[in-house]
Amino acid sequence: MSLESAEPGVSVLARRTLRVLGVVAIVYAATIATHGGEFWPFSSYSMFARAGRPWQRALVRVLDEATAGSALADAYAPEALPGTPLALAPLGIPQNDLSSLLQRAEVWGDTEREALARLFGTAPCRAPLLVLRVSGAIEAEGVRQRAVPVAVLRCEGGRVQVQPQRLASVEAS
Amino acid sequence: MGELESRRRESSGAVPEYTASDPAAHPLRRAVARWFRFGRETAGDRLRFRVFELFLLSHAVYWAWDWGSFIRRIPAVVVPQGIARDIDLSFLVGSPLALVNAACITACAVGALSAQRSRWCLPPLVVLLHVQYVARHCLGKVAHGSQYVGLGLLCLALAAWYMPGPSARRQFALGATQFFMGGGYVLAAASKLAARGLAWPDGRHLWLWIGEKNLDQLSELGHAAPNALQRLVLGHWWLATAVLAAGLVIELCGFLLWFPATRTAITLALIGLHVGVFYSMGILFGSYIGQLVIIGLPWPALIERAQRAWPRRGGASLGWLDRRVPGER
Numbered sequence: 192m193s194l195e196s197a198e199p200g201v202s203v204l205a206r207r208t209l210r211v212l213g214v215v216a217i218v219y220a221a222t223i224a225t226h227g228g229e230f231w232p233f234s235s236y237s238m239f240a241r242a243g244r245p246w247q248r249a250l251v252r253v254l255d256e257a258t259a260g261s262a263l264a265d266a267y268a269p270e271a272l273p274g275t276p277l278a279l280a281p282l283g284i285p286q287n288d289l290s291s292l293l294q295r296a297e298v299w300g301d302t303e304r305e306a307l308a309r310l311f312g313t314a315p316c317r318a319p320l321l322v323l324r325v326s327g328a329i330e331a332e333g334v335r336q337r338a339v340p341v342a343v344l345r346c347e348g349g350r351v352q353v354q355p356q357r358l359a360s361v362e363a364s
Numbered sequence: 365m366g367e368l369e370s371r372r373r374e375s376s377g378a379v380p381e382y383t384a385s386d387p388a389a390h391p392l393r394r395a396v397a398r399w400f401r402f403g404r405e406t407a408g409d410r411l412r413f414r415v416f417e418l419f420l421l422s423h424a425v426y427w428a429w430d431w432g433s434f435i436r437r438i439p440a441v442v443v444p445q446g447i448a449r450d451i452d453l454s455f456l457v458g459s460p461l462a463l464v465n466a467a468c469i470t471a472c473a474v475g476a477l478s479a480q481r482s483r484w485c486l487p488p489l490v491v492l493l494h495v496q497y498v499a500r501h502c503l504g505k506v507a508h509g510s511q512y513v514g515l516g517l518l519c520l521a522l523a524a525w526y527m528p529g530p531s532a533r534r535q536f537a538l539g540a541t542q543f544f545m546g547g548g549y550v551l552a553a554a555s556k557l558a559a560r561g562l563a564w565p566d567g568r569h570l571w572l573w574i575g576e577k578n579l580d581q582l583s584e585l586g587h588a589a590p591n592a593l594q595r596l597v598l599g600h601w602w603l604a605t606a607v608l609a610a611g612l613v614i615e616l617c618g619f620l621l622w623f624p625a626t627r628t629a630i631t632l633a634l635i636g637l638h639v640g641v642f643y644s645m646g647i648l649f650g651s652y653i654g655q656l657v658i659i660g661l662p663w664p665a666l667i668e669r670a671q672r673a674w675p676r677r678g679g680a681s682l683g684w685l686d687r688r689v690p691g692e693r
Contacts, residue, residue: 204402204532205393211526211536212543215518229506230446231497232490232514236552238506240559242569242608246576250583278586285434286583291443291504305439306503312437327575329568334575 245328249289250338251277252321259319259343263356267323267338274321282313293324296341296358307342308351316346399622400539405531407671408664413534416541416658420520421473423513423651424493428469431500435462438503445506446498456499465496476520486521493517512655515544542621542659549618549634556612565612567604570597570644577646593643607644611637621660631660 222230228237252274267273279286289310292303307322314320323338343354401409438457441448456462469492475485493514501507519540523533556564574594582588590598597604614637620630635656642648 201397201402202393204400204527204536205396207526208396208400208536208539209392211522212540215522215540215544226446226449231494232511232518234508234511234548234551235555236508236511236548237555237559238508239552239573240555240564242556242560242564243566243572246572248576248579248583250579276582276586278584280584285505286580287505287507288503289583290580295504302440302442306442309437309439325579327572327579329572334568334571336575336579 243329245326247290247294247324247326249286249293250323250325251279251289252323253277254319254321254343256319259321259345263321263340263343265339267340269325269336269338272323272338277314277320282311284310284313289322293322293341296324296355299355304353304355307344307353311344311351314344314351316349316351320344399542399624400535401624402532402535405535406664406668408667409538410534411667412658412663413538416516416538416655417477417520419654419658420513420516421476423510424489424517425470425473427510427513428466428493428496429463431496432462432466435496435499436460438499441499441502443502443504444498445501446494448498448502453495453499453502456495457502462496462499465492468492469496482520483524486517486524490514490517490521509649509651512541512545512548513651515548516541516655519544538659541655542627545655545659546618546621546630549615549621553612553615553618556615565605565608567597567601567606567608570604570608573645574598581646591643597644607640611640627660628662631656634660 219233223233223235228235250272252272253276254274258273263273279289289307292307292310295303311320320343321340322342322344324341325336325338327334327336329335339358340356341358342356345352345354397403435457436459441452441454441457444453447453456465469489472485472489472492475481476489478485497510497514516537519537522540523537527533527536574590574597578588578590578594597607614630614633617630618634620626621634635653638649638653638656
């Protein structure tokens with residue numbers, strides 16, 4: 192006896208399953224193709240695809256007034272950073288979101304500055320904060336890191352004020 | 365078998381057992397029926413489905429509120445993603461509306477547990493969670509930790525709408541999730557090969573990622589130091605290369621999740637991959653591991669074996685699964 196005549200239940204289920212999976216696969220491909228590879232929950236899962244590509248991440252330091260008032264360097268080596276570290280996790284500031292903001296620092300507008308101020312709304316209003324963009328790249332001797340000051344955050348009138356820094360093009364050099 | 369009888373059996377979920385040796389069946393349909401175990405559901409399958417359903421819905425509720433509380437702190441949509449590229453979601457960010465959305469998602473999740481309402485609750489849950497996701501990640505960073513839970517929820521919704529009978533719905537939801545998870549891993553490997561080719565597993569790439577993740581740890585905690593595994597791969601290029609190559613091969617073999625015969629082995633390998641990613645790069649895909657444990661390990665066979673070994677105790681404890689079934693209309 193054939194599957195069609197003797198077991199219509201299983202046959203119907205298998206055919207319907209193939210049809211549904213096929214339609215979802217087409218929608219999957221169409222949505223990620225038209226939305227930059229991401230249309231939750233569909234994804235091209237390209238998170239580790241561009242291996243070896245230089246990265247840029249955020250780092251925040253607490254400065255004293257004297258350091259914040261003096262001229263900051265264009266770039267710092269990781270072992271020569273000014274101030275003391277500020278841990279973001281206890282303040283509920285997501286490292287990923289802060290890093291994404293800093294990666295576009297060259298084209299910041301009012302929206303990005305406001306986003307930065309709001310992210311640091313939970314930080315204690317005691318001392319100036321230096322927001323750095325640390326870049327890493329593969330070089331002959333290994334991985335080289337450089338930190339570039341992006342903004343100084345000050346607390347004025349209970350609100351975080353963002354003072355963007357002039358970005359020197361030292362990261363690519 | 366008459367049409368009436370066939371419909372009665374489908375609606376009750378009692379689909380006749382499939383015979384793989386049937387020579388007249390289309391090979392693909394025969395394979396799908398075998399992979400999805402249509403008509404061969406056991407008490408272990410039903411228990412696994414319950415756990416799977418609770419896992420997905422609890423994650424949906426957790427993320428709905430977690431993302432909702434963060435969306436209130438976002439001033440504007442900076443980098444639109446997903447549906448936010450087509451529809452302006454500015455009204456949602458920086459407002460308590462995200463918490464209203466979280467409450468709606470919670471109501472949908474609770475409703476989806478109820479047998480009668482699941483069909484009407486699951487599709488809106490997926491859509492509302494998509495909106496919550498894109499609003500949460502509109503500052504530019506794309507997070508992938510919730511993708512497989514989202515795919516599982518989508519499969520639950522599809523099962524509720526398109527599969528006849530509770531047994532078929534449960535088996536479809538589990539099988540389709542295995543299908544998309546397996547495909548996702550293959551897609552991840554294909555993305556890597558498309559971007560860098562066979563040079564992708566160069567050990568120096570792992571060094572670069574370790575540097576990045578240690579910087580993240582320094583930023584988040586205020587201190588950082590490489591662990592033993594990181595020190596080991598930082599000291600040996602060949603070992604770092606071997607680690608990356610092994611990860612790539614395991615991802616490429618993700619499609620083995622589709623087949624019952626290879627599912628357990630590839631599940632254990634994928635869990636090992638995620639544990640390796642955690643210890644080498646500090647990134648924990650906890651929901652991926654949880655979902656793999658639920659859908660990839662042979663729980664039905666183990667439960668069946670336990671029931672055979674202790675028939676009275678096992679049969680009594682799983683009897684409740686037959687009385688009320690999620691998704692049953």
